[in-house]
Amino acid sequence: MMTSSPFPDGAQRQAARQAKRDAVLLAAVRMFNARGFHATSLDDVAASLGISKPTIYHYLGTKDQVLLECVTLGLNQLLDAVAEARGKPGTGLARLRAFLISYVQVNMDDFGRCVIRTGDEMLSPESGKRFRHLKREIDTALRSLIREAIADGSMAPVDERIAAFTFAGALNWPARWFDPDGPKTAEATAEQMVDLLLGGCTPR
Amino acid sequence: MMTSSPFPDGAQRQAARQAKRDAVLLAAVRMFNARGFHATSLDDVAASLGISKPTIYHYLGTKDQVLLECVTLGLNQLLDAVAEARGKPGTGLARLRAFLISYVQVNMDDFGRCVIRTGDEMLSPESGKRFRHLKREIDTALRSLIREAIADGSMAPVDERIAAFTFAGALNWPARWFDPDGPKTAEATAEQMVDLLLGGCTPR
DNA sequence: GATGCAATATACTCATGAGTAGATAATATC
DNA sequence: GATATTATCTACTCATGAGTATATTGCATC
Secondary structure, eight states: OOOOOOSHHHHHHHHHHHHHHHHHHOOOOOHHHHOSTTTOOOOHHHHTTOOOHHHHHHHOOOOHHHHHHHHHHHHHHHHHHHHHHHOOOSOHHHHHHHHHHHHHHHSSHHHHHHHHOOOGGGGHHHHHHHHHHHHHHHHHHHHHHHHHHHTTSOOOOOOOHHHHHHHHHHTHHHHHHHHHSSSOOEEEEEEEEHHHHHHOSSSO | OOOOOOSOOOOHHHHHHHHHHHHHHHHHHHHHHHHHHHTTTTTHHHHHHHHHHHHHHHTSSSSSHHHHHHHHHHHHHHHHHHHHHOOOOOOOOHHHHHHHHHHHHHSSSSSHHHHHOOOOGGSSSHHHHHHHHHHHHHHHHHHHHHHHHTTTTTTTTOHHHHHHHHHHHHHHTTHHHHTSSSSSOOOOOHHHHHHHHHHHHHHO
């Protein structure tokens, strides 16, 4: 690591700015998740960082923009998970399984949690539109992974729409109950849930 | 049906009062579900019924009490479903299946939807406590139904906690997406979801 | 060393919406 | 018929919290 001079150059200043922006965003999303969006004021967020409200406006803009940024980050993590699963070898079911496992894990994390806990009515009409659009992308990707698994015979021919909603619902829920400080790791929990979901529970 | 006299007796007045109370509650829960609790003012609810805000206070009390009443109704429907499933004959799995099917259907309806869409942070501390208590009862019942199904061998020996969360999550989600005016009935959708959940989707 | 932009603060404005006070009418009870 | 109770309204109060106007400091560039 380079010792940074007390006279930062452009790139360093840029990076510092970005770091501050990120810190504000993280503080905000954590508070939104802990107390709920409406029960969190920007003054609270600012206070938790020892700064003032206008500073948040300086880095991120209105409360609506802050929330949109949070959910966008979460949804981008999901999009990345789609791409990664798509790149994997193996049957359609194996790829679906890989995606679902990443999906739960994102939902257990700060920004993914926020995606689940945010209803579109909390955002302004325009941001809500953007939010719904991104969510639709994920849903479409999930459905096509299901379709492909059925097509190559690695998955039983179930109703694609119902399966997508059922899987998504089950795997969204940890956003509400999973405790990162609990005994089981996120990964182990994720795998157990996905295997139950795909395998069912009728005795063999 | 008896023709009601223009001079109602005590019982009739009591019934009329109850009917008004119910109407207010229904209007409120529908609006909460459509726009979100925070985006709904009691003035809006009152206006939708052609009455004024103090009338709502007369029948139901504060906004917090209105919401608590809504979720309590929803949770009581779930408690009824538990009792009904418990009374059924058949294997543990059959009883579990019966409960899960009722469970989804409640979640597709006005008050059940509200239970799902309400986070405990939306209620006052005391009401939140009551809310969590009732939810815990349902969770406990679900877990014991699972435990019993495993005990009598009709269900594979899965982790009870994980299964409860997975099932509940999957079956809570319709509160967000199910459209009662859509093509498929609530009952058919419910059965499809539950069968997928219990049976899994690996090819046979 | 003047001028401008970046970062931050203090101290406002202003809308919203929960909850209440108090009036009024109608109905019930004595 | 006098008096209490129920149902309802209009018209407030008051707290909260989003968003802004404006001041200050400091670095950056010319």
